[in-house]
Amino acid sequence: RDLLKAKMPKLPKKGKDSALTLKIFAMERKKKEVNRVLNLKSAILVKSEVSYLEYIEMRSEMERLKALKDTFVRRIEKLKQQAN
Template identity: 85%
Template sequence: MPKLAKKGKDSALTMKISAVERKQKEVNRVLKLKSEILLKSEVSYLEYIEMRSEMERLKALKDTFERRMHKLKQQAN
């Protein structure tokens, strides 16, 4: 019975890890897109300030996901 519980726990961790990886990829994609927009286009100062603050929030979210991923991988081992 403990073997089944461990297998279920591993499965749950695997699902959590894949969900965090998916979220990380999306945040990275959006950050890259926003950076390209800022570099390639002429945006107004207000748009620039808004994008910069949004990018700061996304970077904080990215850091949170990285910490969560590290924690989940430690639990998996």
């Protein structure tokens, strides 16, 4: 029980701050998931032999995921500025 309490951040009591905090946590979760997928795709490219077509498809998907991750980072920064 103590471990769960230690990991969970305390949410502010204010309604607006609470909503912003929840949005920030949601964006951070999405960013982590995109980062996880990017790491998996990178590992696949490094460890296995893929055809040129598969390589091109994976590279374009990874570029899209990197752009998505950057978007999440910018949104998180904006939300944190609004929260302060």
